[in-house]
Amino acid sequence: MARTVPDPVEQAERVVRKRLVEVAGPRGAECLPCYLQRVVSTYGCHGTLQWTHRWQGHQRTRRVRTGGLTQGLRDRGGFCDCEVLMNVYDVDPCVPEEERRPCARVC
């Protein structure tokens, strides 16, 4: 009788997927500009608000209300993740991590 041996490829994929969520997901109480700066500088902006929405989804799991966030960002010129950084928070997403201004909210 053949024993079920864990497929090493499948196992590796699971580990990578888990890592990606850990790396690309918002950390704890990390605020939106800090999170966006981290992921946009690493993974880039896709011309959408996908990272902003991901952050918003994370806030929902923490029971933090972010209703109207997207509209508020658009009103201030943030139509994609990098624009949110530049136009709304006045942050350059290309600044290397060590040269970034510390976040006023300390996350």
Ligand SMILES: [Zn+2]
């Ligand atoms: Zn912050």
Ligand SMILES: [Zn+2]
């Ligand atoms: Zn963009």
